[in-house]
Amino acid sequence: MNTPVRHIEAAGFTHVVWIPDSTLGPWEAALSASPNLQLIRPCREGEALGVAAGLMLGGARPLAVLQCTGLFEAGDALRNVVHDLHLPLKLLVGVRGYVAHRKGQSNDNCPAFTEPVLDAWRVPYTLVPPDDDGAFAAAVRDLAAAPDARALLLAE
Amino acid sequence: MNAARGFARPAMTHRDVLTVLAARRADRVVVSTMGSVGLWPALSDTPLDFAYLPSSMGQGVPLGLGLALATGRGVVVLSGDGSLLMNLGCLVTVANHPAPLTVLLFDNGLYEVTGGQAVAGAGRTDFAGLARAAGIARVYAFADLPTWTAGVDEVFAGAGPAFVWLKVEGEYGKKTPTAPRPMAEQITRLRGALLDPSP
Numbered sequence: 179m180n181t182p183v184r185h186i187e188a189a190g191f192t193h194v195v196w197i198p199d200s201t202l203g204p205w206e207a208a209l210s211a212s213p214n215l216q217l218i219r220p221c222r223e224g225e226a227l228g229v230a231a232g233l234m235l236g237g238a239r240p241l242a243v244l245q246c247t248g249l250f251e252a253g254d255a256l257r258n259v260v261h262d263l264h265l266p267l268k269l270l271v272g273v274r275g276y277v278a279h280r281k282g283q284s285n286d287n288c289p290a291f292t293e294p295v296l297d298a299w300r301v302p303y304t305l306v307p308p309d310d311d312g313a314f315a316a317a318v319r320d321l322a323a324a325p326d327a328r329a330l331l332l333a334e
Numbered sequence: 335m336n337a338a339r340g341f342a343r344p345a346m347t348h349r350d351v352l353t354v355l356a357a358r359r360a361d362r363v364v365v366s367t368m369g370s371v372g373l374w375p376a377l378s379d380t381p382l383d384f385a386y387l388p389s390s391m392g393q394g395v396p397l398g399l400g401l402a403l404a405t406g407r408g409v410v411v412l413s414g415d416g417s418l419l420m421n422l423g424c425l426v427t428v429a430n431h432p433a434p435l436t437v438l439l440f441d442n443g444l445y446e447v448t449g450g451q452a453v454a455g456a457g458r459t460d461f462a463g464l465a466r467a468a469g470i471a472r473v474y475a476f477a478d479l480p481t482w483t484a485g486v487d488e489v490f491a492g493a494g495p496a497f498v499w500l501k502v503e504g505e506y507g508k509k510t511p512t513a514p515r516p517m518a519e520q521i522t523r524l525r526g527a528l529l530d531p532s533p
Binding site: 216218219220222224225226227230233235240254255263 | 384388390391392393394395396398400401402403405407424426431517521524525529
């Protein structure tokens, strides 16, 4: 099985509410095949957070998986779930172009905005480098165990 | 008859529709949003009634879908036309998940709680057509109280998601709704009721 999906399962998540990007997309087969995760495919990221809120109200443990561009779109839904409903929303956000940006090899402005946006919405986060399975596993475990809303940023 | 919409002038009010719903919803969770929050608590205020306020406009249907998927319990979402228009993609999502979710769409053509401004497409949008095109198999439309009263049991009898387009009179000058109790208390009540196996 795809290793990230195995770690998501092991952390105890029950649902993945998912809009893929090119890094997260290859997880699809494993997510679809998982006997322990229900994959939900919304149309837009704000909608994904609404679905996640309902799942949490109903006692499930969803993980919303999306790209940073979708995080930018989902601001009001994020504000509502985290600061009105006070639900422990868990996000896994792919940060497009992060590695190239750090090397000065990309003009993609997504990496410049992702962390400030999460700071603005007062959502704590952990950044995990690409292809570091151990760091990813630990971060997903910590994400699931946190009692409040958190994000895991996956550098792409 | 308004040929563009397939409806005559609305012959029922938002409150009319909700009064019928209150008598027929059985043990379903009812998620109220926006204008419905101002009406529903006077008709039903049990722990299974969740006033989604404060809200993120347009997220009522996704929230109801998540709740139905998590619990397997029947969930009814009361949405306005303005709210649904903010998140039309959710109809496609609903169609693709076999949850016991019923969306009641109150179409008055207005942003009622902000003073009665027209929504985009007021008087022209075929919401039932949108729901069918999204893939929802059970779609209903009602524009008067006798047909809604006669049809509500069929709406609730089927499996999987259902979408109900309800043409209601627009009302002006309504107060901005407030939730009947704080959100934290609502969530505690709802979760307690969902965990309670007694009827």
